[in-house]
Amino acid sequence: MKKFSLISLALLAGTSLFGAKKASDPVITNVEPPYWWVGMANDTLQIMVTGNGIARADVSVDYPGVKLNEAVSLDSPNYKLLYLIIGPDTRPGTVPLKFTLDGRRSTTLDYQLKARDRKGADYEGFSAADVLYLLMPDRFSRGKADSDATYAGLTNKVGANRSHPSARHGGDLKGIQNHLDYIDSLGVTALWVCPVLENDMPHGSYHGYATTNYYRIDPRFGTNDEWSELIAAAQKRGIKVVMDMIFNHSGSAHPWMADMPSHDWYNHPEGTEMTNFRLSTLHDPYVSDYDLDHTVNGWFVREMPDLNQRNPHVMRYLIQNSIWWIESSKINGIRMDTYPYADMQGMAQWAREVMEEYPNFNIVGECWYGNEAGSAFWQKGNKMNEVNTWLPTVMDFKLSIDGHKMFDEQTDPWNGLNHLYDHLAMDYLFPDPQKILTFLDNHDTDRFLLEEPDSLGSWKQAMTFLLTSRGIPQLYYGSEILMHGTKKISDGNIRLDFPGGFPGDTVNAFTPEGRTDKQNEAWDFLSKLLQWRRSPQVNEVIAKGSLKHFMPQNGVYAYERRLGDKQIVVLMNGNDTPLDVTMERTLEILPYGSRMHNMLTGSEVTIADKMKFEPREILVLQNF
Secondary structure (H helix, E strand, C coil): CEEEECCCHHHHHCCCCCCCCCCCCCCCCEEECCCEECCCCCCEEEEEEECCCHHHCEEEECECCEEEEEEEECCCCCEEEEEEEECCCCCCEEEEEEEEECCCEEEEEEEEEECCCCCHHHCCCCCCCCCEEEECHHHHCCCCCCCHHHHCCCCCCCCCCCCCCCCCCCCCHHHHHHCHHHHHHHCCCEEEECCCEECCCCCCCCCCCCCCEEEEECCCCCCHHHHHHHHHHHHHCCCEEEEEECCCECCCCCHHHHCCCCCCCECCCCCCCECCCCHHHHCCCCCCHHHHHHHHCCECECCECEECCCCHHHHHHHHHHHHHHHHHHCCCEEEECCHHHCCHHHHHHHHHHHHHHCCCCCEEECCCCCCHHHHHCCCCCCCCCCCCCCCCEEEEHHHHHCHHHHHHCCCCCCCCHHHHHHHHCCHHHCCCHHHEEEECCCCCCCCCCCCCCCCCHHHHHHHHHHHHCCCEEEEECCHHHCCCCCCCCCHHHHCCCCCCCCCCCCCCCCCHHHCCHHHHHHHHHHHHHHHHHCCHHHHHHHHHCEEEEECCCCCEEEEEEEECCEEEEEEEECCCCCEEEECHHHCCCCCCCCEEEECCCCCEEECCCEEEECCCCEEEEECC
16 A cells, blocks of 8 residues: 655646556546645535546544545546534544455545634624725735746746736735735725635636636736735734625636546537526516526636536536635635525535534625615525525625716705615615625726726715725725726726736835825825724724705705714715705704814814805714
8 A cells, every 4th residue: 555645735736636557546636625624513524536437435534523424426427525413522633544446456535634823703703883995916016026936836828918908917915915015005904805715717718717727816916825825914004805706607718628637517618608697587577587597507708618607517526616715815705706606505505514514704606686675686595586695795896887867966955875775775675785895896897996086075975975884895906096997898898907016117006106196186185084994983883873864855965874872974065066965854863053073174173054065065073
């Protein structure tokens, strides 16, 4: 019998982890997950073992507290799924997994079970107390020079070409870490990082949404260790990290596509059916089988084949993958891409198991609807959905879609900020409005600023609302320096490089000196709001306080956040002209003669029966 040890995760990118002296002996080329932990809430561990003909091998285990519950051979002869039961008293150590062919030739895989360094309840998720800063690693900053390690283990060694909007531009994890001081100085408290897992695709897949290895950071971004180092460095500054994951589909260059573990590992594996992108089918009481199938089982695009979450082995693999990244890298949350396109029951199981393991964690699902009801349908506890999704947080795409109507139009009794009022009036549909991720733009939408603005009035109002209303706000990188663009030109036009993040940049917008006067005005305004928002007393009111708002029929939108006797009131003139407004509408929150502090100007404001508001003026008032 020959014995081999599982070594570093980085070696998983190679063609063979385990050698054998005889060609007829079992050869193991890959193991996922590469290691696990004792003391997990779920005592069952699935191990996917890959190797030529490994499905024929008999498997045995001899380790106190560990039982081989099942060894599953699938359609492909090159995969073996082991299901181990890890007892509550099992100690950390090396578990020998013995693979035997024909009763005589054998190989032993030494599988590591680690001790946990904290309890699941000690993992802190993101919440309405936070502000997320979304960035695309390829487009934010480059911190390392190209080397052989940049392309280690990749078949498609696609390098950087900054002259092409849809090519890789070379940003990496080190570049993000180099600018944590900048991110902290802005005042955000969490990073949402677009996908960082390996995308070994022929054209590079700079955006990261075509995974080819679920257990490996793409070497063009860095290593698994560098991902953990970035998270630790961010958390040391009080900045949480949210990891972007994609379970609806993989990349077409994933090894599973060349050698499918089973015939039903993917939906429509022949690749002839594309999704119709019509999420209404998922709650349409009259839906046809044909339409529903094309929504959830069609491929997202031809480069992204659709995984079959109804296959219990696929779903177990995906659930464990999330838990492995939480436990190994200490992330604070997951953003799940294309959430409704995957199987609803399977994803509900995933969310439930993750949240049971980490009860103070958070997950946000991308549920892209142009209406409030569609988004609310997916939030945990919605009585209109017969399936409890267990999904804590959903995304406010309606705010992003209608943002220009809300903040750019003139506000009369029906338009402008009245669209915003009507939008919030639909919050009764959501089981928990404070767990709505609110945003004006992201990597998949037009920038909130389609072009460089002449003035910042409506932009400031949009940012003020985002940071003071209900929910968990998310900013898109570069918003603070007025980055703008539309998808009508290309996706790359809304994912431009951050100026100063790359060698050779002539402008460095990470510094005040590298920004224009207007950019500095925007940066200073946003940073002032963010720093104020994360101060303890203010943060508690915004994260936990009630919300009351007033219909802006007089052109002024007013709303109150209150927690106990602490009060924050925001008033906005939704017009480009001055307004003289009688204040009887807001007497229940702003009695005449009351004095409040305007945090934007540092001045004291006395509420009178009639007040004048300058064009697009904002008052952010507090009584403490």
